[in-house]
Amino acid sequence: MELHNKPIITIRGLEKSFGDKKVLKGINLDIYSGQIIGYIGPNGAGKSTTVKIMLGLMGKYTGEINIFGRNISDGNAEYKKKIGYVPETADIYDNLTGREYLTFIGELYGLDHDEADEKAMRLMELFGLKEVYDSRISSYSKGMRQKAVIVSSLLNNPDILFLDEPLSGMDANSVMVFKEVLTELASKGKTIFYSSHIMEVVEKISSRIILINGGQIVADGTFDELKEKSMEGSLEEIFNDLTGFNEHKDIAAQIVSVVQGV
Numbered sequence: 001m002e003l004h005n006k007p008i009i010t011i012r013g014l015e016k017s018f019g020d021k022k023v024l025k026g027i028n029l030d031i032y033s034g035q036i037i038g039y040i041g042p043n044g045a046g047k048s049t050t051v052k053i054m055l056g057l058m059g060k061y062t063g064e065i066n067i068f069g070r071n072i073s074d075g076n077a078e079y080k081k082k083i084g085y086v087p088e089t090a091d092i093y094d095n096l097t098g099r100e101y102l103t104f105i106g107e108l109y110g111l112d113h114d115e116a117d118e119k120a121m122r123l124m125e126l127f128g129l130k131e132v133y134d135s136r137i138s139s140y141s142k143g144m145r146q147k148a149v150i151v152s153s154l155l156n157n158p159d160i161l162f163l164d165e166p167l168s169g170m171d172a173n174s175v176m177v178f179k180e181v182l183t184e185l186a187s188k189g190k191t192i193f194y195s196s197h198i199m200e201v202v203e204k205i206s207s208r209i210i211l212i213n214g215g216q217i218v219a220d221g222t223f224d225e226l227k228e229k230s231m232e233g234s235l236e237e238i239f240n241d242l243t244g245f246n247e248h249k250d251i252a253a254q255i256v257s258v259v260q261g262v
């Protein structure tokens, strides 16, 4: 759903190299408010690199990126106040309690302490973590940590949310809640940039799916449009088809044979 005519993110001719290796080979994208973008691709395709560049975490690229109508390389980091980020593996401050960590992040975003504390506490409670709000993060399970990171990314009521494999370790009930949260946020005009390898979830929640392979966009459309293009039924099959992969049985057989030493 496009709530505004002007894109909230535009990417033009984005290229990025590490040494001699070109990992992004000309990405062009217009992303609109209210879209849930499923950004998918094989390992090493360039997904995290794209996201890190948009977040201003990685420089030395060519091309142009505008977020909220401003070129992100203009030296003004104001746009970061209106974005949230859930990284694939978050270093979260183990020795802090949930309350300390989340109020700290809230304050970094410009909330005052009590406002951050109140919001964090309510969100933690809704994610089932009220009891551990004052416990050290080092005692949290993997899924509990992930939920705390998700809470931290939502404290500033972001207009754009970048999520890199956000569901890791989360149980089925929590996943159901979070998927619903994303759909609700998108319906309120928030933009979600969702990168994951869990095809069932991407298929279900994305209003637009972008498949990147070898640093280039090889498909961009709704799930139904991609289905039509590749003549396959599930997103997993479309993914295999559009990335030219049909050897899973053969590779699996070879792995088993190596394991068995035959």
Ligand SMILES: Nc1ncnc2c1ncn2[C@@H]1O[C@H](COP(=O)(O)OP(=O)(O)OP(=O)(O)O)[C@@H](O)[C@H]1O
Pocket: 018, 023, 041, 042, 043, 044, 045, 046, 047, 048, 049, 050
């Ligand atoms: N800091 C770096 N230095 C050198 N090469 C890098 C660096 N970061 C990424 N790369 C390379 O860039 C390519 C794209 O990596 P990227 O992390 O963007 O892939 P990805 O699509 O997110 O993969 P995955 O699904 O495994 O997370 C890979 O070949 C990777 O080795």
